[in-house]
Amino acid sequence: LAKTTQPISMDSYEGQEVNITCSHNNIATNDYITWYQQFPSQGPRFIIQGYKTKVTNEVASLFIPADRKSSTLSLPRVSLSDTAVYYCLVGGMNTGFQKLVFGTGTRLLVSP
C-alpha cells in the first residue's frame, strides 16, 4: 500500500478555508484516495473519497492533480468543531481485501 505524508499539525481561525495536502508519490493505478476525520476517543469518520480531478460533498472538497501523486483536502469556512485529526489514506479499488494503513495524520486546531 502507498505511503502517505501529511503535515503533522496546522492552525487556523474560525471562518477560514483550510487546505491539507497529502503526498502519495507511490500511488498505484487502482488506488483511491480517502480522507477521515477523527475526534479524541472516537472512531474515524469518513469525509471524502476520490480517484482523480475534483470531488465535492457537503462537508469538503478533494483536489487531485493529473499525476495523482498528491491530494488536497479543502475545508471551507472551518469552525471550532473542525478541530480534529485528519488522515489521508490510499488503497486499491476492489483488488482484494483492503486494509487501511494510517499515518500519524494532521492535527488541525481551529481557534476563535
Next chain:
Amino acid sequence: DAGVTQSPTHLIKTRGQQVTLRCSPKSGHDTVSWYQQALGQGPQFIFQYYEEEERQRGNFPDRFSGHQFPNYSSELNVNALLLGDSALYLCASSSRDLVQETQYFGPGTRLLVL
C-alpha cells in the same frame, strides 16, 4: 440506517485476563476489519473478516483472534492481556459489492489493562 456499533464502550481488565469485543457492521456491509489505536497514534490494522474467514492479518500476535458470524457481526478476542494492549479498539465495516470498499468505523471500545 444504523451505522457500525461496538460493545462495550469501555472495559477494564487486569494483566493475564482475556477480553472479547463485539462489532455489528453497517447495514448492507459484509466485511469487518479491526484496528488498534494507541494513544496519540493512528489506527493499526489487526485483521479483516469476510464470509466468516480471516482474509488479511496485520502484525499482531496470535493472542489476537477473531470471529465473524453468519449475520456479519464480529468479535475480537485478546488472550493473556498485557499492559501494552491498552488502547482504543476500532471496528470498521465495508461491502465487497462496492468498487471502492470504503470502510466505515464504529465508535470504538476503550480497553484499559491494569
